[in-house]
Amino acid sequence: MASDGDDGIAVQTFTLEQEQELRVETPARGEIKLKLVDGTAEVFGAEIAVGQSITCVSGRKLAVFTYHGATIEVRGEVEIAYVAGETPMVSYANTHSVLNAKRVAAASENSSEAEGPRVMCVGPTDVGKSTVCSILCNYATRAGHAPLYVDLDLGQGAVTVPGTICAAPIDAQIDLEEGIPLEMPLVYFYGDLTVNNPDYYKHIVSRLGTMLDERSKANEEARAAGCVVNTMGWIDGVGLELLLHAREALKIDHVLVIGQERLFGQLQQKLKGTDCQVFRLQKSGGVVERTPEYRRASRDRMFKEYFYGATGELAPASQTAYFSKISIYRIGGGPRAPTSALPIGQAPSTDPMRVTPVVPSTSLLHSVLAVSHGKTQGDLLTSNVAGFIYITEVNMMQKSFTYLSPCPGELPSNVLLSGNLKWLGEDVK
Structure with missing residues (x-):
């Protein structure tokens, strides 16, 4: 049922029966608000309280699911809004039950060998992998566990900016407006949106695996909670x-x-004989194919949210750094061996793990650089990053650059990592 409210904003009311889902897509510009009028409902596994309003900004998609029935009010102009009777949410809940049983068993055993589930969602692009990961994390927190969310998808940036591999503990329901919490993320900088250096990508993932093992050994609750891993949509060949x-x-x-x-x-064939179980889950009918323009806008939004906050509540600091005070490096590149040392007819290749100094130039303009915890050039291959800066101006006369930082003050380190991440930021002057 549709009508206009007292303020002239369009209002639609939807009545959902048991195990139905309201799917809403917002237009490219503008926002809407969803409110649970009565009943019980959840968005991607996160419960909504009666009377609670959720803001859905431009370009976002939400699915409100109910197990028992609910009435939902939608305020604002929508791209599309409809009630779906066929949804895989019950199968996702059953999957959670299987995983949670292993968490409970691991928590009840005193042995350090008893591990909680380590689950990885895989599939091609645009099948809802990140949504399933969010649902499983939210269900786990509702059951009293705090799993680690691991994001291996370079192009998406679910935890922080795109071009990174990240992990963050989820100890409460993921905020429907602000996303995954950034209080204690573990972030490794890859520096590109696609894997053009598989060796370095594998190196980072292996490093993350080592840190995950150390965390499990040091914390019994973390060991029992396990992790939920989101992956790229690249599933062929490499x-x-x-x-x-x-x-x-x-x-x-x-x-x-x-x-x-x-x-x-x-x-199933490749993992036969291992201790890994492979399950197949249904793709939600609400998942739609994203255009290149939509993906680009989503990445820009993640960069903007890092510096300005999800709702623009942050005021990033603009500061100046001199070339003489900082060191910038890039990982990958440089000759592996001279031609004379190679077999006849074989061309020299580049070393994918070489750390190369970067000479500051105007090419840094609009780049997003990582601030590494590594203090020396040798530390960079194994060190995670403290955060990111955005280059807004390069002055070759003064040999300096101006950058945005999420907070004022000196950088945690003067060692920076450069990649191919560019962002034409908004309102950065």
Whole structure:
């Protein structure tokens, strides 16, 4: 039922029956508000309180699901809003039950060998992998556990800016407006949106796996809670090789294949004889294919949210750094061996793990650089990053650059990592 409110804003009311889902897509510009009028409902596994309003900004998509029935009010102009009777949410809840049983068993055992589930969602692009990860994390927190959310998808940036591999503990329901919490993320900088250096990507994932193991040994609750891993949509050739490497490096024992039977069959065959179980989950009918423009806008939004906050509540600091006071490096590149040392007819290749100094130039303009915890050039391959800065101006006469930082004050380190991340920021002057 549609009408206009007292303030002239369009209002629609939807009545959902048991196990139905309201799917809402917002227009490219503008925002809407959803409110639970009565009943019980959740968004991606996060419960909504009666009377609670959720703001959905431009370009976002939400699915409000109810197990028992609910009435939802939508305020604002929507791209599309409809009630769906067929939804895989029950199968996702059943998957959570299987995973939670392992968490409970691991928590009840005193042995340090008893591990909680380490689950990885895989599948092609646009099948809802990140949504399933959010649902499983939210269900886990509602059951009293705090799993680690691991994001291996370079192009998305679910935890922080795109071009990174990240992990963050989820000890409360993921905020429907602000997303995954950034209080204690572990972030490794890859520096690109696609994997053009598979060796370095594998190195970072292996490093993350080592940190995950150390965390499990040091914290019994973390060991029992396990982790939920989101992956890229690259599943063929080298992409499949990277998935299998991540499965081994992170010691994944549950692989959830979404949206493709072929990949399900491949993984069943390749993981036969291991302690890893492979399950197939249905793709939600609400998942739609994202255009390149939509993906670009989503990445820009993640960069903007890092510096300005999800609702623009942050005021990033603009500061100046001199070339003489900082060191910038890039990982990958440089000759591996001279031609004379190679077999006849073989061309020299680049060293994917070489750390190369970067000479500051105007090419840094609009770059997003990582502030590394590494203090020396040798530390950079194994160090995570403290955060990111955005270059707004390069002055070659003064040999300096101006940058945005999420907070004022000196940088945690003067060692910076450069990649291919560019962002044409808004209102940065």
